[in-house]
Amino acid sequence: MAEALKTAIDKLKAGDWDGAHAVVQDDPSADAAWIHAHLHRIEGDLANAAYWYRRAGRPVATSGLDEEREAIARELG
Template sequence: MTADEIASSAAQDATYPTGLTDTEKVLWLAKAGRWDEAHDLCQELPNPAGSWIHAWLHRQEGDYGNACYWYARANKPAPASGAPLEDEWFQIARELAR
C-alpha cells in the first residue's frame, strides 16, 4: 500500500487491511490514533524502520527526549520538536511503505 492508501484506510476502516507488512501495520495503527498498539508492534521491528516509527510515536506523545534517542537508533536526524507530525508521518510512510 502507498502512504496515501494507508492514511485513507486508517481514517475509514476499523482495522488494517490484510496483507500489510508489520511496518505498514505500525504505520496504519499510528495514523489511526492507536498509539499503544503501534508502540507495542514497532518495538518488535528489529531494524531502523521500527526505530524511526518509534521515535515519531514518542514525539507525538510529547516525549521529545525519548524520541531523540530513537531517532539516533534509526540513524535519522531528529526534527525540531514543533515540526508538524502529520508531515513527518507521510515522510516516514512514503519511504517505508511498499
C-alpha cells in the same frame, strides 16, 4: 517486516498509539526505530524520541507530525 511497519503506521493513523507502539517495540530495524521516535515525539517525550532517532540513524525531525508520518509511509512504500 515492512508489512508490520505499515500496520504500525495504519494503527497510528487510526489513533491507536498503543497498537503502533506494540508493533515497533521489539523490531530492531532502523525503520521501526524511526516510527518509534515519531511515536515518542507525539507523546511529547522528546528525550526518548531523540534516542530512537539516533537508533534510526536519522536527525531529530523538525517538521510537523503529520508531515513526518507521511514521510515515513512514503519510505515504507
